[in-house]
Amino acid sequence: MSDQLKQRIRIPRLRDKITDAATAAKWIKNGTTIGMSGFTRAGDAKVVPLALADRARHEPLKVTLLTGASLGGDAERQLTEAGALVRRMPFQGDPTLRAAINRGEVMYVDQHLSETVEFLRSGQIAPIDVAIVEAVAITETGGIVPTTSVGNSASFAILADKVIVEINLAHSLDLEGVHDIFIPKRRPLREPAPVLKASDRVGMTAIDIPPEKIVAIVITDRSDSTSPNLPPDEETAAIAAHLVKFFMNEVKAGRLSESLMPLQAGIGTIANAVMSGLIDSPFKHLTMYSEVLQDSTFELMDAGKMDFASGSSITLSPRKAADVFSNFTKYKDRLVLRPQEISNYPEIIRRLGIIAVNTALEADIYGNVNSTHVMGSNMMNGIGGSGDFARNAYLSVFATKSVAKGGKISSIVPMVAHCDHASQDVDILVTEIGLADLRGLAPRERAQAIINNCVAEPYRQMLKDYVAEANARGGQTPHVLEKALSWHVRFQQTGSMLPEAEVTTIKVA
């Protein structure tokens, strides 16, 4: 036994549990419900799921897989291709799995990220049989120290009878101490979550479970998958600039201070670009109370703009990952990683007064938002934490580019083909064209603000025509129902939301 392993597994008798991935995977039987670590590619179990996929290729093995959020690596692809996944919740982002979901082969339960463990804890969904948790170490008292994400790992380990731990040597022991594991009591005994500011620590630095529940330990040294982190393009830079200008006006109006309010930023390139846009802003002493900490969080810290960031995971580009994790002590006292139930807890989001920035696939003229379903039917990723934040935020911003697929899709449509976020939860809508401040507006006013500020021609004129026709019919939220989804239908039939005439014009131009 190397000294390194002794440092990583501090209860000597637990070292007998060390085994290989295939042997550990034997604890998982056909029909098992697995709770696995992993949140936006960070801190996912890396080898046991691959061993499972191997087995599924040779024997009947169907499992239900719960995680924090999306996984990295190849696990979901391999499990999907092996036909091992029957049910998946609460989030995913893998192209192979997504396709299987959209074919109706995998039952995907797309949940608010704060709610999965509430359902489990109250027995309202089928219980976790086995938890698989990636860890930096197991402490002297049997505490599991998570790696780059907490996600749902703590509750999975607490609720499961059997826990498989993947000790990942690729993660530095420096990570120990960054986590804050606070688990709310069961209702009706629940008490307030005592987080009063983003930096408050209210729990333990490891997941406290009886060491007897650990049935197997697998040693790995695979790094987290990185995120592509595309550099800001012209559109995302414009979106960020509109938002910075809006915040400056709010400061001028006395509604925000120069440290704004704690920031949440959704996943994806747009949200990351928006946060990066704050580097060249006049704001100072920013804080984050978010889910995923992306490159922009650390760029803001490096630029001296951000004092503290609370999240549930750290997901970085290759370059930034190398930099951050080799200098982790430089950031550690300005970071905390929490269970996603706490990072996304409505109570805390409302109390802190979060500015939430999430991304829409499409929004409609009244500011209802679709973040999940392409053309109303096909799942992209999932609602994730966007509902936890948008509903409870001080200010809920949704960002999108005004068009997709080279202009053939307008991201602003007469009616969204699926609604994740009702208009009440959308205060600001911003595209590269401009920003619509929807606070305190009635639907007809929201339509004017959105069409005039967020949409480019020819879609702007098309939406004006729609509104004129709809208003003539009347209503609080006027619609021409037989045309409300006609843009989507046209896209499905012709490959473009533009009417024939417009396509020709554009082609000629």
Next chain:
Amino acid sequence: MSDQLKQRIRIPRLRDKITDAATAAKWIKNGTTIGMSGFTRAGDAKVVPLALADRARHEPLKVTLLTGASLGGDAERQLTEAGALVRRMPFQGDPTLRAAINRGEVMYVDQHLSETVEFLRSGQIAPIDVAIVEAVAITETGGIVPTTSVGNSASFAILADKVIVEINLAHSLDLEGVHDIFIPKRRPLREPAPVLKASDRVGMTAIDIPPEKIVAIVITDRSDSTSPNLPPDEETAAIAAHLVKFFMNEVKAGRLSESLMPLQAGIGTIANAVMSGLIDSPFKHLTMYSEVLQDSTFELMDAGKMDFASGSSITLSPRKAADVFSNFTKYKDRLVLRPQEISNYPEIIRRLGIIAVNTALEADIYGNVNSTHVMGSNMMNGIGGSGDFARNAYLSVFATKSVAKGGKISSIVPMVAHCDHASQDVDILVTEIGLADLRGLAPRERAQAIINNCVAEPYRQMLKDYVAEANARGGQTPHVLEKALSWHVRFQQTGSMLPEAEVTTIKVA
């Protein structure tokens, strides 16, 4: 000065402020933003708004009116007919006003009921100029004792420079002590709201403002408007029975105790009937943590079934009002009335683990719910508190009759024409036909559960046909977009969602 008035206005110098409604109304100028008491017909200011409507008939007077929720009496009709309302928030339920809203004449901002004062407090919507608050009394220290509702009255009075008080002698002084006025601090100084159970009292029994802000006091003696409280019909009784059976199964499965969890019930006849259905159930020691306390609350108390009820207002039928308010001390120690921000506070709803029962106008096969917009465009009432509760509840139930307008409208449709509640916020859907338990199901499974349990023929077969066609196209949430709203369009064109053939069949039958 009568002794009665001295008891009602306990600071002698304030008695000089007593005036008539027309004089008090002069504090309201053209362009004023008014914050007025009133929540589901209870505790609304009764004479000053009528004086305002009088003035508006003779002089230019356009106002923005904020309340707790809907008003009783004739105020909204008169103000609307006089053309005095330019903007209204956050809720309404008046037929004349509704029509004006749907004609686009009044800008109606339909908000989550817990959020209005957050927007006001942070300056994100235009400030209240004048508050008009109905009161039982003004205390020795200038505290305003509300009447049958708290609603937004406390924050309106705190935030406005000028406060007009209507002392209503029709309300017994016995009401004093039933209110619990707790106002959260501004963010970022916000602390946890210390309500750990429905009966916790955490604030004061009156609204604490500097007495100097009271610019006028008007004495009235008009009773609250009552609610019709239709007796349960065959359908609402069936809905209640399905739900009671479901709860009994939950108790059997060990997920609920015989006292269930604190209950919230939405407005309207359906929610009231569901609550009444608990009278003949095996459950005991029930509690409510709700907005409106309707007849059913007191019937449950009388039947020895309910120990405590927390709400923001008491709205009763004529018979029940006479009974409850003349024996108020009998109920008082089992009641508390809170600001709607607290009755609907996400933090507390999540903490207590509420069972929320709200009503849908329509739901779709995937369990998305429309509670507000008839045929997608025309406002019925508003989202009210249903979003505060459904998102944060332990269990979110939506109830509706399976058809409306004598069967010409199916309340279960392929796609809702407006979405207030995303499928994630709808755990149980129940109609008189049956109950669909949607917890932990993926969209395609939800569609099966809803169609098989909640829909009657011929709509059931029509939905099965839709699903078959949609599934053939694929997707997580399969739709045939060009047909998704076709039932609504058919209703608009023919007066029925039934195709020609079916209408004939039914006529013949």
